[in-house]
Amino acid sequence: MTALLTFQDVAKSFTLHLRGGVVLPVVGGVSLAVAPGECVVLGGPSGAGKSSLLKMAYGNYRCDAGTILVRDGGAAIDVVRADPRTILSLRARVIAYVSQFLRVIPRVSALDVVEAAGREGGLSEDEARARAKTLLARLNLPDRLWGLPPATFSGGEQQRVNIARGLIADRPLLLLDEPTASLDASNRAVVAELVREKLAAGAGVLGIFHDGEMRDAVATRIVDVTRFAQARAA
Secondary structure, three states: OOOOEEEEEEEEEEEEHHHOOEEEEEEEEEEEEEOOOOEEEEEOOOOOOHHHHHHHHHOOOOOOEEEEEEEEOOEEEEOOOOOHHHHHHHHHHOEEEEOOOOOOOOOOOHHHHHHHHHHHOOOOHHHHHHHHHHHHHHOOOOHHHOOOOHHHOOHHHHHHHHHHHHHOOOOOEEEEEOOOOOOOHHHHHHHHHHHHHHHHOOOEEEEEOOOHHHHHHHOOEEEEOHHHHHHHHO
């Protein structure tokens, strides 16, 4: 089965320019793959490089070495060497990313935020609107809030909008960076169900879940990122 996402001997470090150019290694020798229907969960302590791996796959971070391949139909696109237009195209059609925090244009309603993400992902206006309403309802966001901008919401309410925005379209690769950290148990269960539905439809997930119940509910495989920290130090 052809992988949706493949890391091949990837390394990442940060240069601290305000500290005299000190180089801080993050990870090295990263090789892993995510297949359709698979949820690979990154494990390890804070600072081990889990979020950095997601950001490299999304094209937010450059890596020092290696290859990151994202399957786009019959082609494999190397995110490391892709130009900005290609990265943006992958984000629109192939890669969904859900972080811990919602970042949106101010004064846009929650429903419009989610609907817009659906249209950007290839849905018709009617389908995007219908899916947005369904997702917000499943995530227990009261419909009285749908017409309000998320900046007025609590942290947990904002994150439910963020999750709906990330999951509305049919993108085959999902990058989930601790998306349920601010949610209560009942809403974490809803997110777990939504993720399992994506997996059943053939999507692949690379995620970070520190909550044990959430991790156990969705993970098909756990990769301990500390092994890549050991590789970089060798």
